[in-house]
């Protein structure tokens with residue numbers, strides 16, 4: 358079992374994941390097993406290892422997008438709160454954890470038709486009861502920091518460039534103050550200047566005691582932000598190619 362302290366916010370304990378393809382005669386694809394790691398408040402942990410080893414699958418289990426086969430995923434928002442096991446949480450509990458405890462920036466923005474960029478970013482604040490005018494002002498400030506042209510704020514992001522969509526996605530994930538933040542390659546489609554902004558935003562979250570777990574393929578970004586790299590190869594459930 359992983360060592361836990363008051364600062365621990367996220368614990369992944371003996372988690373396994375495999376996929377079964379029912380359309381292909383039930384082909385069973387083991388991905389990871391015995392995944393165990395912990396992230397403390399104010400710590401940035403990066404998942405490493407080769408393509409296909411299971412990094413994104415681990416993040417998806419932690420955010421509740423993929424079911425957890427075995428093991429536990431414990432999270433809490435503060436030292437004096439009890440841990441909740443996301444692996445066995447009800448859909449309603451998962452919604453509450455996502456609202457209050459765990460934030461997420463995915464690789465791609467899922468744009469909602471006709472909703473403006475500003476409202477896409479402001480939405481998680483509105484869900485937490487923040488005044489619409491305040492939420493939109495905060496959203497605009499963050500989009501400005503990420504160099505999104507103001508002319509785009511009122512437009513739906515569906516037609517934005519890859520990097521513009523990703524900056525809307527980042528702003529949405531960083532605007533709230535979740536105590537745990539899951540980042541799935543947020544800098545992948547960004548230019549150098551905006552990558553710098555995202556590194557600064559991550560450093561600010563860490564300063565404020567957020568526990569961060571992410572995937573970053575960019576070596577330079579890793580070097581700047583990672584307190585620790587966990588190599589997922591150690592949890593691979595596959596036979597190594599000879």
Ligand SMILES: Nc1ncnc2c1ncn2[C@@H]1O[C@H](COP(=O)(O)OP(=O)(O)OP(=O)(O)O)[C@@H](O)[C@H]1O
Nearest residue numbers: 376377386388406407408409410411412413414415
């Ligand atoms: N929904 C799914 N159904 C079936 N197989 C899946 C599913 N999601 C992931 N996999 C498989 O699990 C394995 C691990 O994928 P995953 O995306 O977690 O790897 P990764 O380490 O994040 O890779 P990359 O660095 O290339 O993004 C892959 O072989 C992938 O095909």
